[in-house]
Amino acid sequence: MHIDSARLYRSIDDLGRIGAYTDADSGLQGVNRLALTAADGEGRRHVVARMHALGLTVTVDAIGNVYGRRPGRNDALAPVMIGSHIDSVPTAGRFDGCLGVLGGLEVIATLNDRNLATERPLVVAFFTDEEGCRFGTDMLGSAVATGRLPLEEAWSLTDLGGKRVRDELDAIGFLGDAPVLVAPPHAYLECHVEQGPILAAKGLQIGVLSGVQAISWHELTIRGTSAHAGTTPMELRRDAGVAAARINLHLREMIASGRFGEMRATMGCIQPHPGLVNIVPGRVIATVDLRNPDDAAMGDSEAGIIGFYDRVAAEEHVGITWRQTARTPSVAFDPDVRARVAAAADALGLSHAPIISGAGHDAQEFARICPVGMVFVPGEFDGISHNPRELSTPEACANGVDVLLRVALGLAE
Ligand code: GLV
Ligand code: MN
Ligand code: MN
Secondary structure (H helix, E strand, O other), X not given: OOOXXXXXXXXXXXXXXXXXXXXXXXXXXXXXXXXXXXXHHHHXXXXXXXXXXXXXXXXXXXXXXXXXXXXXXXXXXXXXXXXXXXXXOOOEOOOOOHHXXXXXXXXXXXXXXXXXXXXXXXXXXXXXXXXXXXOOOOOHHHHHHOOOOOHHXXXXXXXXXXXXXXXXXXXXXXXXXXXXXXXOOOEEXXXXXXXXXXXXXXXXXXXXXXXXXXXXXXXXXXXXXXXXXXXXXXXXXXXXHHHHHHHHHHHHHHHHHOOOOOOEEEOOOEEEEOOOOOEEOOEXXXXXXEEEOOHHHHHHHHHHHHHHHHHXXXXXXXXXXXXXXXXXXXXXXXXXHHHHHHHHHHHOOOOEEEEEEOOOOHHHHHOOOOOEEEEEEOXXXXXXXXXXXXXXXXXXXXXXXXXXXXXXXXXHO
């Protein structure tokens, strides 16, 4: 049994038109469905309509997570859940998260086409603000659903404009009334684009996820003194921009030292104030994103960079305050589900290998409450992602969802 590749890809294109924009750098069409914006609301309504059309019973919980349920022959059994997200970074392609959700719906459509029932119920879910770009913390909805983050705490997070999660859920009509804590599914599955170059470089069709690496995010506020660029002697400056630059370069030096394993680090946001050519920046808002497959090395790197914040503050005569906006440990996925993913790829004649995820995923939240498995498919152009160039071919997407279908069926019987 195979899924309908053309129908799957059409559904990815259809959702990708919601929140579409023309990227100024590349001229390509990108996607901007930042969490809980009007475009996210429109995307959500589109997917909910599709769930209804497939006969699913839809519930929305109080953090805006959406669950579409197909009953099982034995409907009292815990369901097999297929999930991911449809919110996007503001400069996204069509695939990140969407493949997992629309792939789940394609699994349902394939079973509906054949009038096939499963012993366990099947649930297709999408979770609120997986990306974390707007409210500062990633996997927000799935973290609440699985009990890591209390609902009140999630509701009270604000974006840079001071808008609260709860109000923004309400504004787009997705402040649901279902309880947020999800009953542990029998298993949770997610199909996702790799978002990296490894599968394509090795000529592999499927990645069998071994787990996800640790993630640590800091938001820094650096306060110096704003002053005239032409008249202020260098030795009298308290330049918040220089302090931010030194932190960014120090991250590179930490990686080059080889002392922190496979550490990755990114200062993705650097906002100087007032941000003008002839003014010493008096304030900078900056972010630090650390990743590491090894928890101990992650801890060491966090201690290292936090110590450096103090050193730069003293040497540059600036004030640095920071807060932890996201922190998740490395997660290992269930060996049985991994074996099922590999076996499904073998049965379909697809080449595969184990791979660890560099990106965060809703699956890692579910790994705390049930067995989890993930399927990766390769992307074009070195697997570029969080970018309008993100692209996985119809064949790659169909391969991943064929694997998803087989694994879901096996678990649901
Ligand atoms: C989610 O896309 C992440 O930043 O890993
Ligand atoms: Mn994603
Ligand atoms: Mn993403």
